[in-house]
Amino acid sequence: MKNNKKLPNEAQMKTGVSRRNFLKSLTGTAAGIGISQMFNPAFVSALTEELKKHPVIWIQGQACTGCSVSLLNTIDPSIADVLLKVISLEFLPTVMASEGKMAMENLYHIADKYQGKFSLAVEGAIPTAANGKYCTIGEYDHKELTMVDIMKDLGPKAGSVLAVGTCAAYGGIPSAQGNVTGAMGVMEFFKKYSIQTPVVNIPGCPPHPDWIVGSISHLLTKGIPELDSDGRPVIFFGENIHENCPRLEQFDNDNLSEKMSSPQGCRMDLGCKGPDTHADCFQRKWNNGMNWCVDNSVCIGCVEPGFPDLTSPFYEPA
C-alpha cells in the first residue's frame, strides 16, 4: 500500500487504519466464521480471563528468532496487548524474565497444570540426528533436554500445536539439502513418534505477524481453523500470489521486468515464485503495509513446503 505510507498518529497506531485493513482482509475471505470479533477490544477484554486457562508455551528449536521478532511486529492488536491481554504467554525464551532452572520448572509446571489445554507454539526445526544433540533447550530435573526430548514430552500434553514458521512447519532451511542434523518439521516429527496432537502450520520465513496472532486467536477462541492440504489456515494461505498479484495485468500485457531494480513489470523472468506460492502477501503487505517482496524484488516462495530447495535458485536468469 504505497499510497498509505503516512505515519499514523498515536491513536491510529493503536486502533485505526490497520485494524480496518486487517478486519477487511479477514472478513473478506472468512465471512461467516466471525473471527473478526475477537479483535474487538471489549471482546478481547472479556476473553482475557478465559484465555488464561489456555496459556501458550512457545519453544525454539533450530530457529533464528525471526518468527518471534515478526510476532513483535504485530500492529493490531499491538504487541503490548498481545503480551499483556490477548495471549497468556507463559514461556517464550526471547522475552520472558526468567532463565535457567526457574524457567524450565515453570515450563513443566504450566504444561502439567494445563495438560490438554495449552497451546504449544514451535519455532524452528527439530534436529533428530545424533540423539537430538544438535539443539539443547535447557536443564530440567538434572537432565539436559534436547529439542527432541521437549517435543516428545510436551507434544502429547498440548491441546494443539502451532508450527510457527517454515522451519517448524516443514523443516525449512535447517532441513535443506546438505544438512547433517536430521532436521524436520513438527508434523513429520509427530508422525515419526506417533503423537496425535493436532497441528496448525503457520509457514513463512518468517510468517506475517497477522498470520501468527490471527491463527493463535482463532485457535484459542474458535478452535482449529480450516486448513489446506499442507496444514495451513485457508484464511491466510488460500490464494495464489501470482493470480492475485497487482502486477498480473502487466504480465498479461507482456510487460516483464528485465532488471531487478525495474520499478515496473511482472517479475516472472527474474525468478519470482509467485505462481507456485500461496499466501495473502499481495493484499496484506508487510511491516504495516510498507512493502512486499514482489514490489521490492521477487517472491522466493518462503511459505511453501519445498522452501528453499524446490523454490531455488531464487533468481533468474541463471
Added chain:
Amino acid sequence: MAGNKPETKSLSKGKLKPGIMSGNKKIKVAIDPVTRIEGHLKVEVEIKDGVVADARVFGGMFRGFEQILIGRDPRDATQITQRICGVCPTAHATASALALDDAFKLKLTPNGRIARNLILGANFLQSHILHFYHLAALDYVNGPDVAPFIPRYAKNDIRVSKAINDAAVEQYLEALEIRKICHEMVALLGGKMPHVQGIMVGGTTEIPTREALNAFAERFKVVKKFIMEKYIPIVYLLAGPYGDLLKTGGGYKNLVSWGVFPMDDAGNTLLKRGVFTDGKDGKVNVDLIKEYVKYSYFDDATTGLNPKQGQTIPNPDKKNAYSFIKAPRYNGKPHEGGPLARMWITNPELSKTGQDKLGVKRMRDIGDAAFSILGRHVARAEETAIVADAVELWLSQAQPGKETFVSSPIPDAAEGLGLTEAPRGALLHYIDIKDQKIANYQITSATIWNANPMDDMGQRGPMEQALIGVPVPDPENPVNVGRLIRSYDP
C-alpha cells in the same frame, strides 16, 4: 522518562558487594537456558568468595548453514544466510552481498551504497533498542506482574525506585512501537523485515522513490527523538544505582572491528576497521584470524584454520568438547566484538548527555569503566546516536529515482570476502565459487567472537573471561551472570 531527573549524578558511588553466602568454598551454578538472547546458550560458573572463579559458556545449537550452501547459486547465499539471525538478518545480507560483490568484481552505484547503509542502519537502531529494552532491561527493572514477566528471581537485585521502574516499563512498551517503526523503515527500502529481499549482489533491488524516502524520514524522526530523549538518558540513569556494574566484567580488553557503513566509494567506514590488542591499536590483517575447535563439537583435524581455508565438520559426540561455537582468535588471542569494540576503535565524541553525565568528551576518555557490564550498554547507546546521525546524512544524500543496482553474470570461478559489522559484532563471510556454484562458504558470525569456548592454547572465550571476578553474592539468584552475558547482546 524525559522529564525525570537522574537519581544520582555520580557513576562511581556503587561498590562491589562482598560475598555473603558462598564463603570460600566453591559453588557451581548453571543457567540453562540463558534467555532474552538470540539463540541457545548455557553458562556454568564456579563461585568462590562471592565472585565467579571459573566460567564456561556453552553454545547449544547447530544448523549447518555452511554445508547447506554448497552447490547452490551464489546469489542465493544472501537470502539463505540472513536466516542465521532474525534479529540482524540485514547484517548477514550485507556481509554476503559484500562477499559476492568482491567475487563478481562489482562496484556499487553511490545510490546503491547509500540504500544499503539506510537498510542496515535502520536495523542497527532496531536491534540496539530491542536489545536494551526487551532483552536486557528486565535485569535492572521489574516488568508487569503477568507472564512472561513472571516468574522472576525472588531476589533479583532491582535497585530503582518505583517511580523509575514504572517509567521504565512505560518506555519498554513504547520501545516495542519504536523498534517496529525501525522495521518499517527497513521494509520501505528492503521489502520486508525480518529477512529483507532488497539487499543483493550489485546493490539494492528497489530504487528509492521520493515518497519512500519521505516515509522513511518521517519515521526516522520519531525514532531519533526516542533515542536521544529516552534511550540514552535511561542508560545513564541506570549507571547511578548500578554504578558497581561499571567496575566488573572487563574481560581481555582485546577488541576487533571490521568496520561498517561505507561513507564513500573508497570504502572509508563510519565505524572504523581496526584491532586493539594488549592496549595497542593495530590494522586488520584477515590472515591473522584462525578458528580453533579443541573444545567445540567439530572435527579436530579442522582446528586452527583461517576462514578462507575453513571447514565445518561437526562431531557432536566429541569428548571434552562443550560448544557448537568455534573459537576464533585474532593473532592467537581472544578478542571481543560489538558496540564497545567499534566505539573504542573509532573513538568518537559522546552524545551531549554522555559528556554531561561522565564529564568526558570522547569514548576512550571513559577509560577502564568502558570495559564493564554497564560500559557495554553505554557504548551501545552512544553508538545508536552515532548511527542515527549518519542515517540523517544518508537520507540527505539518497537520490530518488537513481539506480541502486548493477547486474552482472555469475563468474565461473572466483573468491570473495565480505567484512562488515552486525549490531552484536564483527561479521565475516567468505565465498568460493566454482562452476558458477558455491564450492565453499564460511561464516564467522558476530556472537562467535564473544560466546566462544576455550581454544587449543587453553585461553577462555571473551565472555568466559569477562565473567571471572563478577560478584555473585547470592548463588540462588545469580543476577550478575545474566547481566554480564546480556551486556554482549548474544
